[in-house]
Amino acid sequence: MGIETPDVAQPAAEKHNGLLNLLSVRGTHEHSKQEHSSGATVPKAPDAEIKSNFAGLPEVSSKTRTLDLNTPLYPNEKRPNSGNDSTLLPANKYEKIVSESVKDLSTEANFTAYTQAALQRDTDRFPAVRNEKDQTTTYTIEQIGLTDRNLKPEDKNAEHFKRLVNITVPDGATSLKDCKFDYKDRQIIDVKEFDALVDHAQKRQSDLSARAPEDAHLVGPKDMSFYTHGIRTGAEEADFTALALQLTNGHSVINVDWKSTAIPEETYGLTKAYELNTKGAAESYPKFEKQLDLAINHIGADRTDMIAFSHGAAFDSKYLQHRRDTNAPKLDEIVFSHPDVKCSTMKPVDSSGQLAEADRFYSSIAKSAFVIGGTNDLAMTGAAWNECESAPKGTSWLENHNKQMALHARLGNGGEISRTLVAGHGGTYVTEPIIKEKAKNSNHFVNMVGISSLLNNPGKIATKANTKDCATKIATLER
Numbered sequence: 001m002g003i004e005t006p007d008v009a010q011p012a013a014e015k016h017n018g019l020l021n022l023l024s025v026r027g028t029h030e031h032s033k034q035e036h037s038s039g040a041t042v043p044k045a046p047d048a049e050i051k052s053n054f055a056g057l058p059e060v061s062s063k064t065r066t067l068d069l070n071t072p073l074y075p076n077e078k079r080p081n082s083g084n085d086s087t088l089l090p091a092n093k094y095e096k097i098v099s100e101s102v103k104d105l106s107t108e109a110n111f112t113a114y115t116q117a118a119l120q121r122d123t124d125r126f127p128a129v130r131n132e133k134d135q136t137t138t139y140t141i142e143q144i145g146l147t148d149r150n151l152k153p154e155d156k157n158a159e160h161f162k163r164l165v166n167i168t169v170p171d172g173a174t175s176l177k178d179c180k181f182d183y184k185d186r187q188i189i190d191v192k193e194f195d196a197l198v199d200h201a202q203k204r205q206s207d208l209s210a211r212a213p214e215d216a217h218l219v220g221p222k223d224m225s226f227y228t229h230g231i232r233t234g235a236e237e238a239d240f241t242a243l244a245l246q247l248t249n250g251h252s253v254i255n256v257d258w259k260s261t262a263i264p265e266e267t268y269g270l271t272k273a274y275e276l277n278t279k280g281a282a283e284s285y286p287k288f289e290k291q292l293d294l295a296i297n298h299i300g301a302d303r304t305d306m307i308a309f310s311h312g313a314a315f316d317s318k319y320l321q322h323r324r325d326t327n328a329p330k331l332d333e334i335v336f337s338h339p340d341v342k343c344s345t346m347k348p349v350d351s352s353g354q355l356a357e358a359d360r361f362y363s364s365i366a367k368s369a370f371v372i373g374g375t376n377d378l379a380m381t382g383a384a385w386n387e388c389e390s391a392p393k394g395t396s397w398l399e400n401h402n403k404q405m406a407l408h409a410r411l412g413n414g415g416e417i418s419r420t421l422v423a424g425h426g427g428t429y430v431t432e433p434i435i436k437e438k439a440k441n442s443n444h445f446v447n448m449v450g451i452s453s454l455l456n457n458p459g460k461i462a463t464k465a466n467t468k469d470c471a472t473k474i475a476t477l478e479r
Contacts, residue, residue: 114250145255201252230310231277249452258284301329313339349424363426374432379444
Protein backbone atom coordinates (compact mmCIF):
# COMPACT_ATOMS: atom_id res chain seq x y z
CA MET A 1 0.00 0.00 0.00
CA GLY A 2 2.94 2.26 0.66
CA ILE A 3 2.25 5.91 1.34
CA GLU A 4 -1.30 7.13 1.43
CA THR A 5 -2.25 10.72 0.77
CA PRO A 6 -5.39 11.89 2.63
CA ASP A 7 -8.40 13.66 1.18
CA VAL A 8 22.52 42.59 -12.96
CA ALA A 9 25.66 43.79 -13.46
CA GLN A 10 28.59 41.37 -13.46
CA PRO A 11 31.12 41.62 -10.60
CA ALA A 12 34.74 42.25 -11.37
CA ALA A 13 36.24 38.84 -11.98
CA GLU A 14 39.25 37.46 -10.18
CA LYS A 15 42.07 35.90 -12.14
CA HIS A 16 40.84 32.53 -13.41
CA ASN A 17 42.50 29.17 -13.76
CA GLY A 18 40.27 27.34 -16.21
CA LEU A 19 36.62 28.08 -15.48
CA LEU A 20 36.84 28.50 -11.74
CA ASN A 21 39.17 30.07 -9.25
CA LEU A 22 38.13 27.91 -6.30
CA LEU A 23 39.51 26.68 -2.97
CA SER A 24 41.71 28.74 -2.29
CA VAL A 25 38.70 27.83 0.08
CA ARG A 26 40.02 30.71 2.15
CA GLY A 27 41.32 29.95 5.57
CA THR A 28 42.06 33.58 6.40
CA HIS A 29 40.29 36.69 5.16
CA GLU A 30 42.36 39.31 3.47
CA HIS A 31 39.76 42.02 3.85
CA SER A 32 38.45 43.78 6.89
CA LYS A 33 34.73 43.97 7.59
CA GLN A 34 33.03 46.94 5.95
CA GLU A 35 31.48 49.36 8.39
CA HIS A 36 28.91 52.08 8.12
CA SER A 37 29.81 55.41 9.63
CA SER A 38 27.63 54.43 12.59
CA GLY A 39 29.90 51.45 13.24
CA ALA A 40 27.12 48.95 12.43
CA THR A 41 27.99 45.74 10.63
CA VAL A 42 24.50 44.54 9.76
CA PRO A 43 24.18 42.86 6.32
CA LYS A 44 22.06 44.44 3.61
CA ALA A 45 18.36 43.67 3.85
CA PRO A 46 17.14 41.04 1.37
CA ASP A 47 15.46 41.96 -1.87
CA ALA A 48 11.75 41.45 -1.24
CA GLU A 49 10.84 41.45 -4.94
CA ILE A 50 12.22 38.01 -5.72
CA LYS A 51 9.36 35.56 -5.42
CA SER A 52 9.46 31.95 -4.27
CA ASN A 53 9.60 29.26 -6.94
CA PHE A 54 11.02 25.77 -7.08
CA ALA A 55 11.51 26.23 -10.79
CA GLY A 56 9.62 24.05 -13.21
CA LEU A 57 8.34 21.54 -10.69
CA PRO A 58 5.01 19.77 -10.69
CA GLU A 59 2.89 21.38 -7.99
CA VAL A 60 3.40 19.67 -4.64
CA SER A 61 0.33 19.25 -2.47
CA SER A 62 0.45 20.82 0.95
CA LYS A 63 -1.58 17.92 2.35
CA THR A 64 0.40 15.75 4.73
CA ARG A 65 1.28 12.13 4.12
CA THR A 66 0.98 9.27 6.58
CA LEU A 67 2.60 5.85 6.31
CA ASP A 68 0.94 2.45 6.28
CA LEU A 69 3.58 0.99 8.57
CA ASN A 70 2.24 -2.58 8.57
CA THR A 71 2.51 -3.23 4.85
CA PRO A 72 5.95 -4.17 3.47
CA LEU A 73 6.54 -3.14 -0.13
CA TYR A 74 8.91 -6.02 -0.76
CA PRO A 75 6.74 -9.11 -1.36
CA ASN A 76 8.86 -11.78 0.32
CA GLU A 77 9.32 -9.92 3.58
CA LYS A 78 7.30 -10.36 6.72
CA ARG A 79 5.26 -7.77 8.52
CA PRO A 80 7.25 -5.92 11.18
CA ASN A 81 8.28 -8.13 14.09
CA SER A 82 6.50 -7.54 17.36
CA GLY A 83 8.99 -6.30 19.91
CA ASN A 84 8.87 -7.11 23.59
CA ASP A 85 7.36 -3.96 25.07
CA SER A 86 9.00 -4.64 28.42
CA THR A 87 12.50 -4.83 26.96
CA LEU A 88 14.60 -1.79 27.75
CA LEU A 89 16.44 -0.45 24.73
CA PRO A 90 20.07 0.58 25.15
CA ALA A 91 20.71 4.24 25.81
CA ASN A 92 20.54 6.51 22.78
CA LYS A 93 24.14 7.74 22.89
CA TYR A 94 23.73 10.54 20.38
CA GLU A 95 20.15 11.55 21.20
CA LYS A 96 20.96 15.02 22.48
CA ILE A 97 23.07 15.93 19.44
CA VAL A 98 20.63 14.57 16.87
CA SER A 99 17.60 16.08 18.63
CA GLU A 100 19.09 19.54 17.96
CA SER A 101 18.93 18.80 14.23
CA VAL A 102 15.42 17.35 14.46
CA LYS A 103 13.93 20.26 16.40
CA ASP A 104 15.09 22.74 13.74
CA LEU A 105 13.15 20.93 11.01
CA SER A 106 10.05 22.46 9.48
CA THR A 107 7.94 21.53 6.47
CA GLU A 108 11.07 20.84 4.40
CA ALA A 109 11.20 17.47 6.22
CA ASN A 110 7.64 16.32 5.49
CA PHE A 111 7.20 12.75 4.28
CA THR A 112 7.16 12.37 0.50
CA ALA A 113 5.92 9.65 -1.83
CA TYR A 114 9.36 8.02 -1.52
CA THR A 115 9.67 7.87 2.28
CA GLN A 116 8.10 4.47 2.91
CA ALA A 117 10.31 2.62 0.45
CA ALA A 118 13.35 4.52 1.75
CA LEU A 119 12.59 3.39 5.30
CA GLN A 120 12.34 -0.20 4.09
CA ARG A 121 15.58 -0.23 2.13
CA ASP A 122 17.43 -2.39 4.65
CA THR A 123 14.55 -4.43 6.09
CA ASP A 124 15.86 -7.48 4.21
CA ARG A 125 18.86 -7.35 6.55
CA PHE A 126 17.37 -5.63 9.62
CA PRO A 127 13.66 -6.50 9.94
CA ALA A 128 11.41 -3.70 11.13
CA VAL A 129 10.13 -3.95 14.72
CA ARG A 130 6.53 -3.17 15.62
CA ASN A 131 5.69 -1.89 19.10
CA GLU A 132 1.94 -2.14 19.59
CA LYS A 133 2.08 -0.57 23.04
CA ASP A 134 3.60 2.65 21.72
CA GLN A 135 1.97 2.35 18.28
CA THR A 136 5.34 2.76 16.56
CA THR A 137 7.46 0.92 14.00
CA THR A 138 11.24 1.00 14.15
CA TYR A 139 13.35 0.68 11.00
CA THR A 140 17.11 0.21 10.81
CA ILE A 141 19.21 1.73 8.06
CA GLU A 142 22.94 1.36 7.49
CA GLN A 143 24.37 4.63 6.25
CA ILE A 144 27.70 4.89 4.44
CA GLY A 145 30.13 7.71 3.83
CA LEU A 146 33.65 9.07 3.52
CA THR A 147 35.40 10.99 6.29
CA ASP A 148 38.76 12.42 7.28
CA ARG A 149 37.83 13.20 10.90
CA ASN A 150 40.10 10.62 12.53
CA LEU A 151 42.96 10.28 10.07
CA LYS A 152 46.55 10.01 11.25
CA PRO A 153 48.91 12.77 10.09
CA GLU A 154 50.51 10.44 7.56
CA ASP A 155 47.18 9.32 6.04
CA LYS A 156 46.56 10.65 2.54
CA ASN A 157 43.01 9.46 1.81
CA ALA A 158 39.63 9.74 3.53
CA GLU A 159 38.25 6.60 5.14
CA HIS A 160 35.07 4.71 4.28
CA PHE A 161 32.58 4.19 7.08
CA LYS A 162 29.21 2.66 7.82
CA ARG A 163 26.78 3.50 10.59
CA LEU A 164 23.54 1.99 11.86
CA VAL A 165 20.61 4.17 12.81
CA ASN A 166 17.25 3.08 14.23
CA ILE A 167 14.32 5.24 13.12
CA THR A 168 11.16 4.98 15.22
CA VAL A 169 8.09 6.16 13.32
CA PRO A 170 4.85 6.74 15.27
CA ASP A 171 1.54 5.80 13.66
CA GLY A 172 0.10 8.93 12.10
CA ALA A 173 3.51 10.61 11.67
CA THR A 174 3.71 12.95 8.69
CA SER A 175 7.26 14.28 9.00
CA LEU A 176 10.77 13.30 10.00
CA LYS A 177 10.25 15.76 12.82
CA ASP A 178 7.79 13.27 14.35
CA CYS A 179 10.36 10.45 14.38
CA LYS A 180 13.07 9.40 16.81
CA PHE A 181 16.60 8.64 15.61
CA ASP A 182 18.96 6.37 17.53
CA TYR A 183 22.47 6.42 16.07
CA LYS A 184 25.14 3.82 16.75
CA ASP A 185 28.88 4.46 16.47
CA ARG A 186 30.55 4.77 13.09
CA GLN A 187 32.61 1.80 11.91
CA ILE A 188 35.53 2.18 9.52
CA ILE A 189 35.32 -0.27 6.61
CA ASP A 190 37.44 -1.12 3.59
CA VAL A 191 36.58 -0.21 0.02
CA LYS A 192 35.41 -3.76 -0.76
CA GLU A 193 32.70 -3.63 1.91
CA PHE A 194 31.81 -0.06 0.93
CA ASP A 195 31.29 -1.11 -2.70
CA ALA A 196 29.19 -4.08 -1.58
CA LEU A 197 26.94 -1.78 0.46
CA VAL A 198 26.62 0.52 -2.56
CA ASP A 199 25.59 -2.45 -4.72
CA HIS A 200 23.01 -3.53 -2.16
CA ALA A 201 21.58 -0.02 -1.91
CA GLN A 202 21.27 0.35 -5.67
CA LYS A 203 19.54 -3.00 -6.16
CA ARG A 204 17.32 -2.64 -3.13
CA GLN A 205 16.02 0.86 -3.89
CA SER A 206 15.45 -0.09 -7.53
CA ASP A 207 13.43 -3.20 -6.57
CA LEU A 208 11.39 -1.27 -4.00
CA SER A 209 10.73 1.53 -6.47
CA ALA A 210 9.41 -0.95 -9.06
CA ARG A 211 6.96 -2.37 -6.50
CA ALA A 212 5.85 0.95 -5.06
CA PRO A 213 2.74 2.88 -6.11
CA GLU A 214 3.15 4.72 -9.39
CA ASP A 215 3.62 8.12 -7.74
CA ALA A 216 6.48 6.67 -5.69
CA HIS A 217 8.56 5.38 -8.59
CA LEU A 218 12.03 6.90 -8.46
CA VAL A 219 13.45 8.80 -11.41
CA GLY A 220 16.75 6.98 -11.88
CA PRO A 221 16.02 4.09 -9.48
CA LYS A 222 19.69 3.11 -9.30
CA ASP A 223 20.99 6.65 -8.81
CA MET A 224 23.11 7.32 -5.73
CA SER A 225 23.70 10.75 -4.22
CA PHE A 226 26.72 12.26 -2.49
CA TYR A 227 25.96 14.90 0.14
CA THR A 228 28.58 17.45 1.23
CA HIS A 229 27.79 19.58 4.30
CA GLY A 230 28.75 23.16 5.10
CA ILE A 231 30.74 24.74 7.92
CA ARG A 232 30.32 24.26 11.67
CA THR A 233 28.93 20.75 11.22
CA GLY A 234 29.71 17.76 13.42
CA ALA A 235 29.67 14.10 12.35
CA GLU A 236 26.21 13.36 13.73
CA GLU A 237 24.60 16.42 12.14
CA ALA A 238 26.21 15.54 8.80
CA ASP A 239 24.99 11.95 9.01
CA PHE A 240 21.50 13.06 9.99
CA THR A 241 21.15 15.50 7.08
CA ALA A 242 22.36 12.84 4.64
CA LEU A 243 19.77 10.45 6.10
CA ALA A 244 16.99 13.07 5.91
CA LEU A 245 17.78 13.62 2.23
CA GLN A 246 17.70 9.86 1.65
CA LEU A 247 14.34 9.45 3.40
CA THR A 248 12.73 12.26 1.42
CA ASN A 249 14.12 11.71 -2.07
CA GLY A 250 14.37 7.91 -1.99
CA HIS A 251 17.89 7.64 -3.40
CA SER A 252 20.62 6.35 -1.12
CA VAL A 253 22.95 9.11 0.05
CA ILE A 254 26.68 8.84 0.72
CA ASN A 255 27.90 11.38 3.26
CA VAL A 256 31.03 13.32 2.22
CA ASP A 257 32.02 14.28 5.75
CA TRP A 258 35.00 16.61 5.62
CA LYS A 259 36.52 17.69 8.91
CA SER A 260 34.28 20.59 9.81
CA THR A 261 34.08 21.75 13.42
CA ALA A 262 30.82 22.61 15.14
CA ILE A 263 32.29 25.66 16.91
CA PRO A 264 29.78 27.47 19.14
CA GLU A 265 29.26 31.10 18.22
CA GLU A 266 30.13 32.24 21.72
CA THR A 267 33.56 30.54 21.56
CA TYR A 268 35.08 32.46 18.65
CA GLY A 269 32.28 34.42 17.02
CA LEU A 270 30.91 33.72 13.56
CA THR A 271 33.75 35.33 11.63
CA LYS A 272 36.50 33.29 13.29
CA ALA A 273 34.43 30.11 13.15
CA TYR A 274 33.96 30.67 9.41
CA GLU A 275 37.68 31.21 8.89
CA LEU A 276 38.64 28.08 10.81
CA ASN A 277 36.15 25.94 8.93
CA THR A 278 36.95 27.19 5.44
CA LYS A 279 40.60 26.53 6.16
CA GLY A 280 39.59 23.06 7.28
CA ALA A 281 37.74 22.48 4.01
CA ALA A 282 40.85 23.40 2.01
CA GLU A 283 42.95 21.00 4.09
CA SER A 284 40.41 18.19 3.83
CA TYR A 285 39.72 18.34 0.10
CA PRO A 286 42.85 16.54 -1.20
CA LYS A 287 42.00 13.51 0.95
CA PHE A 288 38.67 13.03 -0.82
CA GLU A 289 39.48 13.47 -4.49
CA LYS A 290 40.75 9.95 -5.19
CA GLN A 291 38.08 8.30 -3.04
CA LEU A 292 35.30 10.19 -4.81
CA ASP A 293 36.74 9.20 -8.19
CA LEU A 294 36.77 5.53 -7.20
CA ALA A 295 33.28 5.59 -5.70
CA ILE A 296 31.76 7.32 -8.74
CA ASN A 297 33.54 4.93 -11.10
CA HIS A 298 31.98 2.05 -9.18
CA ILE A 299 28.47 3.57 -9.14
CA GLY A 300 28.62 4.95 -12.66
CA ALA A 301 28.80 8.67 -13.42
CA ASP A 302 25.42 8.58 -15.17
CA ARG A 303 23.91 7.22 -11.93
CA THR A 304 25.58 9.74 -9.65
CA ASP A 305 24.00 12.89 -8.22
CA MET A 306 25.86 15.41 -6.06
CA ILE A 307 24.07 17.47 -3.41
CA ALA A 308 25.90 20.14 -1.45
CA PHE A 309 24.92 22.73 1.10
CA SER A 310 26.55 26.11 1.72
CA HIS A 311 30.36 25.78 1.85
CA GLY A 312 30.00 22.16 0.79
CA ALA A 313 29.20 23.55 -2.66
CA ALA A 314 32.63 25.24 -2.78
CA PHE A 315 34.17 21.89 -1.78
CA ASP A 316 32.21 20.08 -4.50
CA SER A 317 32.93 22.77 -7.09
CA LYS A 318 36.64 22.11 -6.73
CA TYR A 319 36.01 18.40 -7.22
CA LEU A 320 33.81 19.06 -10.25
CA GLN A 321 36.54 21.27 -11.74
CA HIS A 322 38.89 18.30 -11.26
CA ARG A 323 36.48 16.07 -13.19
CA ARG A 324 36.25 18.62 -15.98
CA ASP A 325 40.01 19.00 -16.18
CA THR A 326 40.45 15.22 -16.43
CA ASN A 327 37.64 14.77 -19.00
CA ALA A 328 35.69 12.52 -16.64
CA PRO A 329 32.20 11.41 -17.76
CA LYS A 330 29.32 13.74 -16.94
CA LEU A 331 27.44 13.16 -13.71
CA ASP A 332 23.67 12.80 -13.77
CA GLU A 333 22.63 15.74 -11.62
CA ILE A 334 24.04 18.44 -9.33
CA VAL A 335 22.04 20.28 -6.68
CA PHE A 336 23.72 23.13 -4.79
CA SER A 337 21.60 24.43 -1.91
CA HIS A 338 22.44 27.99 -0.80
CA PRO A 339 26.00 27.66 -2.17
CA ASP A 340 28.77 29.61 -0.45
CA VAL A 341 30.55 30.02 -3.79
CA LYS A 342 31.77 33.47 -4.82
CA CYS A 343 30.23 34.70 -8.05
CA SER A 344 33.62 36.11 -9.03
CA THR A 345 35.09 32.59 -9.19
CA MET A 346 32.82 31.81 -12.15
CA LYS A 347 33.83 32.81 -15.64
CA PRO A 348 31.86 36.00 -16.48
CA VAL A 349 29.05 35.93 -19.03
CA ASP A 350 28.60 38.59 -21.68
CA SER A 351 26.17 41.53 -21.55
CA SER A 352 23.32 39.31 -22.77
CA GLY A 353 24.02 36.66 -20.14
CA GLN A 354 25.56 34.21 -22.60
CA LEU A 355 28.75 32.16 -22.51
CA ALA A 356 30.46 30.02 -25.14
CA GLU A 357 29.38 26.39 -24.84
CA ALA A 358 32.96 25.26 -24.18
CA ASP A 359 33.15 27.61 -21.19
CA ARG A 360 29.88 26.62 -19.51
CA PHE A 361 30.82 24.98 -16.22
CA TYR A 362 27.64 23.24 -15.10
CA SER A 363 26.65 21.83 -18.48
CA SER A 364 30.19 20.53 -18.96
CA ILE A 365 30.17 18.32 -15.87
CA ALA A 366 26.56 17.17 -15.41
CA LYS A 367 23.44 16.43 -17.43
CA SER A 368 21.51 18.88 -15.29
CA ALA A 369 22.37 21.29 -12.50
CA PHE A 370 20.28 23.26 -10.03
CA VAL A 371 21.31 26.08 -7.73
CA ILE A 372 18.93 26.89 -4.87
CA GLY A 373 19.20 30.33 -3.31
CA GLY A 374 17.23 33.22 -1.94
CA THR A 375 17.52 36.93 -1.33
CA ASN A 376 16.37 36.24 2.23
CA ASP A 377 19.49 34.14 2.95
CA LEU A 378 21.25 36.38 5.44
CA ALA A 379 24.14 33.95 5.84
CA MET A 380 25.16 34.48 2.21
CA THR A 381 24.69 38.24 2.50
CA GLY A 382 26.79 38.21 5.66
CA ALA A 383 29.55 36.12 4.05
CA ALA A 384 29.91 38.72 1.30
CA TRP A 385 29.75 41.59 3.78
CA ASN A 386 32.49 40.04 5.89
CA GLU A 387 34.95 40.16 2.98
CA CYS A 388 34.22 43.75 1.98
CA GLU A 389 37.03 46.28 2.31
CA SER A 390 36.42 49.56 4.09
CA ALA A 391 35.83 52.60 1.92
CA PRO A 392 39.00 54.63 1.29
CA LYS A 393 38.99 58.06 2.87
CA GLY A 394 37.21 60.66 0.83
CA THR A 395 35.15 58.14 -1.16
CA SER A 396 31.46 57.36 -1.02
CA TRP A 397 30.56 54.71 1.53
CA LEU A 398 27.52 53.61 -0.48
CA GLU A 399 29.39 53.43 -3.78
CA ASN A 400 32.17 51.38 -2.19
CA HIS A 401 29.60 49.18 -0.42
CA ASN A 402 27.80 48.32 -3.66
CA LYS A 403 31.06 47.61 -5.48
CA GLN A 404 32.41 45.39 -2.71
CA MET A 405 29.15 43.47 -2.25
CA ALA A 406 29.05 42.73 -5.98
CA LEU A 407 32.67 41.57 -5.91
CA HIS A 408 32.12 39.19 -3.00
CA ALA A 409 28.54 38.11 -3.77
CA ARG A 410 27.70 34.42 -3.34
CA LEU A 411 25.77 32.23 -5.77
CA GLY A 412 23.34 31.39 -2.98
CA ASN A 413 22.15 34.97 -2.50
CA GLY A 414 19.34 34.79 -5.05
CA GLY A 415 20.32 38.04 -6.73
CA GLU A 416 20.48 38.92 -10.41
CA ILE A 417 24.24 38.35 -10.55
CA SER A 418 23.81 34.80 -9.26
CA ARG A 419 20.88 33.94 -11.51
CA THR A 420 22.67 35.31 -14.55
CA LEU A 421 25.81 33.29 -13.89
CA VAL A 422 24.00 30.03 -13.20
CA ALA A 423 21.93 30.33 -16.36
CA GLY A 424 24.96 31.30 -18.43
CA HIS A 425 26.86 28.26 -17.20
CA GLY A 426 24.04 25.89 -18.12
CA GLY A 427 22.28 25.52 -14.78
CA THR A 428 18.79 26.32 -13.49
CA TYR A 429 18.36 28.75 -10.62
CA VAL A 430 15.69 27.83 -8.09
CA THR A 431 14.44 30.56 -5.76
CA GLU A 432 13.93 29.40 -2.18
CA PRO A 433 10.60 30.14 -0.49
CA ILE A 434 10.61 32.39 2.55
CA ILE A 435 9.84 30.33 5.65
CA LYS A 436 9.35 32.33 8.80
CA GLU A 437 10.36 29.37 10.97
CA LYS A 438 13.83 29.52 9.39
CA ALA A 439 14.52 33.15 10.30
CA LYS A 440 16.53 32.10 13.35
CA ASN A 441 18.82 30.15 11.00
CA SER A 442 19.22 33.15 8.68
CA ASN A 443 16.99 31.33 6.14
CA HIS A 444 20.02 29.17 5.38
CA PHE A 445 19.00 25.51 5.39
CA VAL A 446 18.67 22.28 3.39
CA ASN A 447 15.25 21.95 1.77
CA MET A 448 14.89 18.16 1.64
CA VAL A 449 11.41 18.13 0.09
CA GLY A 450 12.45 20.67 -2.54
CA ILE A 451 15.56 18.67 -3.45
CA SER A 452 13.45 15.52 -3.69
CA SER A 453 11.21 17.20 -6.25
CA LEU A 454 14.27 18.21 -8.29
CA LEU A 455 15.84 14.74 -8.28
CA ASN A 456 12.57 12.99 -9.07
CA ASN A 457 11.18 15.38 -11.67
CA PRO A 458 10.71 13.15 -14.75
CA GLY A 459 10.65 16.12 -17.13
CA LYS A 460 14.17 17.28 -16.13
CA ILE A 461 13.37 21.00 -16.15
CA ALA A 462 14.44 22.85 -19.29
CA THR A 463 16.82 25.72 -18.69
CA LYS A 464 16.07 27.76 -21.82
CA ALA A 465 13.75 30.10 -19.92
CA ASN A 466 16.27 30.60 -17.15
CA THR A 467 17.73 33.83 -18.43
CA LYS A 468 19.30 36.68 -16.51
CA ASP A 469 15.84 38.20 -16.10
CA CYS A 470 13.91 35.05 -15.26
CA ALA A 471 14.58 32.20 -12.86
CA THR A 472 12.13 29.84 -14.55
CA LYS A 473 8.78 30.40 -12.90
CA ILE A 474 6.56 27.45 -13.75
CA ALA A 475 5.16 26.33 -10.41
CA THR A 476 5.38 27.21 -6.77
CA LEU A 477 6.37 24.60 -4.24
CA GLU A 478 3.69 24.67 -1.56
CA ARG A 479 4.95 24.18 1.95
